[in-house]
Structures are given as C-alpha cells and as structure tokens.
Amino acid sequence: MPDVHVAHTVPYPWPYDGCFAAEQTTLVVCGAQHQIIAASNGVDDVIERLTAVAAAVRAGGGRVLWVRHGTGQRPARPNVSLPRRDTPGWQLALARDSADDVIDSAGWDACFGSRLDHALRVGGTRAIVLGGFASEITVDSTVRTLNDRGHECLVLTDGCAPLDPQLGARAHHSLTMSGGIFGALGTSSDLLDVLAAPNHELAPAAISTIPTSTAREQQDTLA
Numbered sequence: 001m002p003d004v005h006v007a008h009t010v011p012y013p014w015p016y017d018g019c020f021a022a023e024q025t026t027l028v029v030c031g032a033q034h035q036i037i038a039a040s041n042g043v044d045d046v047i048e049r050l051t052a053v054a055a056a057v058r059a060g061g062g063r064v065l066w067v068r069h070g071t072g073q074r075p076a077r078p079n080v081s082l083p084r085r086d087t088p089g090w091q092l093a094l095a096r097d098s099a100d101d102v103i104d105s106a107g108w109d110a111c112f113g114s115r116l117d118h119a120l121r122v123g124g125t126r127a128i129v130l131g132g133f134a135s136e137i138t139v140d141s142t143v144r145t146l147n148d149r150g151h152e153c154l155v156l157t158d159g160c161a162p163l164d165p166q167l168g169a170r171a172h173h174s175l176t177m178s179g180g181i182f183g184a185l186g187t188s189s190d191l192l193d194v195l196a197a198p199n200h201e202l203a204p205a206a207i208s209t210i211p212t213s214t215a216r217e218q219q220d221t222l223a
Helices: 034-039 043-059 116-122 138-148 165-175 188-196 214-222
Strands: 025-030 063-069 101-105 127-133 153-161 184-186
Touching: 025 043, 025 138, 043 063, 043 127, 043 153, 043 188, 063 116, 063 138, 101 116, 116 138, 127 138, 138 153, 138 165, 153 165, 153 188, 165 184
Parallel strands: 025 063, 025 127, 063 101, 127 153, 153 184
Antiparallel strands: none
C-alpha cells in the first residue's frame, strides 16, 4: 500500500510516516468557549470548518476532544484573562457529539493541569489535528507541548481563529522553522479530502514519494 499523507502540508508531508488512518486520528479543538470565541477573529468560518472536520473524523472512526481552558476562583497572578471555571464564559459554545470527550485545562496550554496527553495515548491516537480559538495562545502552546511529548501534530491554518491575525500568522510561521520540529501546517479542505477517500482512491497529490523516515529524521537532527 502506498504512503498516505494529507496533501500540501508544510514543511513536510504529514504524517511523517505516511501511515494516515482516520480511525487513529484525533481532532483537538482548543478554546471553543463563549468568552474566548467572543474575543477571537474570523470565528464564523472557523466554526464551519471545524464542525465539518469533526463530523468527518467521527465518520472515519476517529475521536474529537474539546478543551476548556479555565482558572479557579483565585488565580495565581492578577489580571489573568483565562475564563473562570463554572462561569458562562467558560462553557463550550459549540455543540458536540455525545461520543466526544471534554478536557479541562488549567492554562492556555491544553496539556497544563489536564489529562489530555493520557487521553490521547490510551485512545490509540497516532495523529493529532488541532484547531481552535485564541489560537496564537491555545493552539500554539498546545501543539508545542504535544510534539515535545512525541505526538505527530497537524495544525489547520484555516481552522484557527486568533485574537490578533498578525500574531496568528506569525505563530503558524514559527511552526515551520527547522524543518517542522513542532509539527506541520495544513488546511481543512485537504484533510477532508483524505478523510473522505478510501486509500486506493487517494489523489496522487496526497501520496508522498519521499521516503517515510526522511522528514522525521531531519527534524530529529535539527532538534
């Protein structure tokens, strides 16, 4: 069977090993909460895309995890802008499927004070797709931590709604440096194409001719 990648990902063909499988893929949506969405830009289009990706991941046998970022009643420092837990602004603003899981994080990084890493490992996840709101904070910090913990991550550039569009673009650009040591960037449309097509019907653009180990070996060397 030929290697299977999501088309047009940068800076390397994702996933690096060419073993994309919908049933081993998890979509992690960060910050889909009333307070965070209200402060983000371009939310309508991002909500539409993430909703479509979530449906396709579920249909392929994968999982969807929603991260709620929040702080307690007594934050560690003044003027913390994280939503307060158990307030209306902390609640999820988007409808989720009953099979989806909700992960509560104590910080902007979805791995901080949460069970996210454990949930991904026990669920058999091999590939993680990320998107969300206040993305230059939530998604950017989360993808770096997940990559450091050995996960293979793809950030959907059109599935991210930043607080500041310029900072959002810079956050995406920084992920491509050093050969992609923090993961790869892609689009929801290219991911949906792979999720919708059986392996034998994948378009040539989604099949890599690069040896499967090359991209990750380059990352490990640069790291």
